[in-house]
Amino acid sequence: GAVVSQHPSWVICKSGTSVKIECRSLDFQATTMFWYRQFPKQSLMLMATSNEGSKATYEQGVEKDKFLINHASLTLSTLTVTSAHPEDSSFYICSARLGPITGELFFGEGSRLTVL
């Protein structure tokens, strides 16, 4: 299957700093990637759809200025958590689509963010 890589796997930062998480499709091109957020023992909540070469589409309730998404190439999407606060601590997972709409999404290994 297709491989999606996320980096970093773990990150700890101080409150008020910004953190960037990278999502790469290693063996395929992804015009669309998705960013999910997962709280402990809860489901995945779609944050935004990242579109190569255009602005991301954010889900209702997700702050665009807080969670900056850039999809500069067909293999890379980045999520930047700006001015992070402890409530931003979470598990962030990216995914990418390969093939038609009937195809499954391939997920990265996730990035655990802890804001002190």
Add this chain to the structure above:
Amino acid sequence: AQSVAQPEDQVNVAEGNPLTVKCTYSVSGNPYLFWYVQYPNRGLQFLLKYITGDNLVKGSYGFEAEFNKSQTSFHLKKPSALVSDSALYFCAVREPDSGYALNFGKGTSLLVTP
């Protein structure tokens, strides 16, 4: 609107016994249904999907799922559980005309005891 429900927070089963993880869906059209598995602090791994065709879908690691349109269900099954199957299982749905993102259920924790 599309949604998927997993009524059980946890399922316990003894190794060697059959297992079932339940999922029901609510969509306005014909759904695309998926099952994923997640191990601790890891991303999601694809198990199987139903798009069209046979109602019984076979997937990875011996798992299968049965699409039941009348009951709007897509339960995940395995004839003989392994301890290594212990993980968090997510059912997901996508409506054909809703874009490519998946809408996930809350997840069911499966515990297989020796």
